[in-house]
Amino acid sequence: MIEARNLTRRYGPTVAVDALSFDVRPGSVTGFLGPNGSGKSTTMRLILGLDRPDTGQVRVGGRRYRELRWPLREVGALLEARAFHPGRSARSHLAALAASNAIPRARVDEVLDMVGLTGAAGRRAGKFSLGMGQRLGVAAALLGDPAVLLLDEPVNGLDPEGVRWIRDLLKSLAAQGRTVFVSSHLISEMALTAERLVVIGQGRLLADTTVAELSAGSASLEDAFFRLTSAAVEYQGSTAKEATS
Amino acid sequence: MTTTAETRVPSGRYGLAQVARMEWIKLRSLRSTWWTLVVTAAGTVGIGVAVGVNTRNASGDVTNNALAGVVPGLLLTGVLGVLIMTSEYASGTIRATLAAVPRRPLILAAKAAVFGAVTLVVGEAASFIAFFAVGATLRDGVAAPTLGQPGVLRAVAVTGAAYCLIGLLGLGLGAIIRHTAAAVGVLVAGVYVVAQFIGIMAHGVASYMPILIVANSLSTTMPVTCGTDGASCPDFLSAWAGLGVLALYAVIALAVGGWLLARRDA
Known part of the structure; x- marks a missing residue:
């Protein structure tokens, strides 16, 4: 369970997250959608206590992140593809994180196996492809067998097999009763993975609903998303114009 | 993955x-750590031996000459200390670290404990090995000092501790500044460059410069004289006072670094 209440965070004159309140419930995958720059990553960082909200608060499993007794055993997070030292092996990276939360060493090999990195575990992680780095990030998130999972754009850089793997993994984790909160800008992917959706634009909540509800009345989830966010898109491209000679 | 986590979280x-434990695994799992420490120790011993072999004045402070390699050697532990913190920011590891350990001052305390212990061991080893290696390679007519002579054991031991304290100063600066190049720049400027200017311009303050503390307070067995005119020398600190001042610098840098780490966004 993740409970965000009235979260606001400014960076200078920019309001990244604006009075945002939502709940993420256990038992289903909740997609976190929004255009580029809408505040998804900032919200994730606020949940993890990496950044502080100006006002409001967010609780994970009833506590603020900072008050968790064994954070990695309660919350697993994938924030960026390359949150590891390039000179350290995948196994050492995970072993270090495991030690900080008294997670048994055997669990490291277990998660390496789950993400398919056993064969590359001893290699310097700096040599990893983006997809392998993403898998290592997922392994770190799963390390503490947490009840709450937070993943920021987990399919970035993954090949089609990897995308399907993440999709099935997230669904099975949710089916086990865990809280799974996944941000993405790939709406078609969310249509396949998520049951519930939290949609934000310019830091504000636009919808807290289910995939079925949101797509009702539109040709696709994508169309529904565009209608919802049309007023809140900050960076918008125009269709290519014909070159004038 | 067969049970939900709530049932398995220990008390x-x-x-x-x-x-x-996490910081120890991080430190030892980087090859660069070991290379840097080996080069530090080897450089300390090598420079010491070179200076020792060229020592002709048997009545001079031979121990101080034997420890001459410490001054450049310290730079490496200082830089390694910086990197322990700044490489986490450069690679993004800091986010994983802070998510695992949200009580942030604990992270810096653990880094300081682990890195401090490692550099203390390496520093003492380098200092003592340099001392004995120089004793074995002095030219004829220059008597090798022994640890039993007045001030010698103290000089060798407190000099070894300087590695630890400069390393911790680097760690603190890394936590404050967060960028490798800038933090290394401040470390080198603060420890080496500024001391040269201040040493020339203001004698009263010179004795508090880290590098002059190491060279003239920690690693000496007899009062330092400057050329023939002893009166022109700054009033150097005693070995223990010098050690205390270095420790104070490290503590201040770590305290400020820890305070900033706890306050800033990551």
Whole structure:
């Protein structure tokens, strides 16, 4: 369970997250959608206590992140593809994180196996492809067998097999009763993975609903998303114009 | 993945012991750590031997000459200390670290404990090996000092400790500044460059410069004289006072670094 209440965070004159309140419930995958720059990553960082909200608060499993007794055993997070030292092996990276939360060493090999990195575990992680780095990030998130999972754009850089793997993994984790909160800008992917959706634009909540509800009345989830966010898109491209000679 | 986590979270809470274990794994799992420490020790001994072999004045402070390699050697532990913190920011590891250990001052405390212990061991080893290596390679007519002579054991031991303190100063600066190049720049400027200017311009303050403390307070067995005119020398600190001042610098840098680490966004 993740409970965000009235979260606001400014960076200078920019309001990244604006009075945002939502709940993420256990038992289903909740997609976190929004255009580029809408505040998804900032919200994730606020949940993890990496950044502080100006006002409001967010609780994970009833506590603020900072008050968790064994954070990695309660919350697993994938924030960026390359949150590891390039000179350290995948196994050492995970072993270090495991030690900080008294997670048994055997669990490291277990998660390496789950993400398919056993064969590359001893290699310097700096040599990893983006997809392998993403898998290592997922392994770190799963390390503490947490009840709450937070993943920021987990399919970035993954090949089609990897995308399907993440999709099935997230669904099975949710089916086990865990809280799974996944941000993405790939709406078609969310249509396949998520049951519930939290949609934000310019830091504000636009919808807290289910995939079925949101797509009702539109040709696709994508169309529904565009209608919802049309007023809140900050960076918008125009269709290519014909070159004038 | 067959049970939900709520049933398996053990009692208690993570603390310094767990975080220190994490930092120890991080430190030892980088090849660069070991290379840097080996080069530090080898450089300290090598420079010491070179200076020792060229020592002709048997009545001079031979121990001080034997420890001449410490001054450049310190730079490496200082830089390694910086990197322990700044490489986490450069690689993004800091986010994983802070998510695992949200009580941030614990992280810096654990890094300081682990890195301080490692550099103390390496520093003492380098200092003592340099001392004995120089004793074995002095030219004829220059008597090798022994640890039993007045001030010699103290000089060798407190000099070894300087590695630890400069390393911790680097760690603190890394936590404050967060960028490798800038933090290394401040470390080198603060420890080496500024001392040269201040040494020339203001004698009263010179004795508090880290590098002059190491060269003239820690590693000496007899009062330092400057050329023939002893009166022109700054009033150097005693070995223990010098050690205390270096420790104070490290503590200040770590305290400020820890305070900033806890306050800033990551």
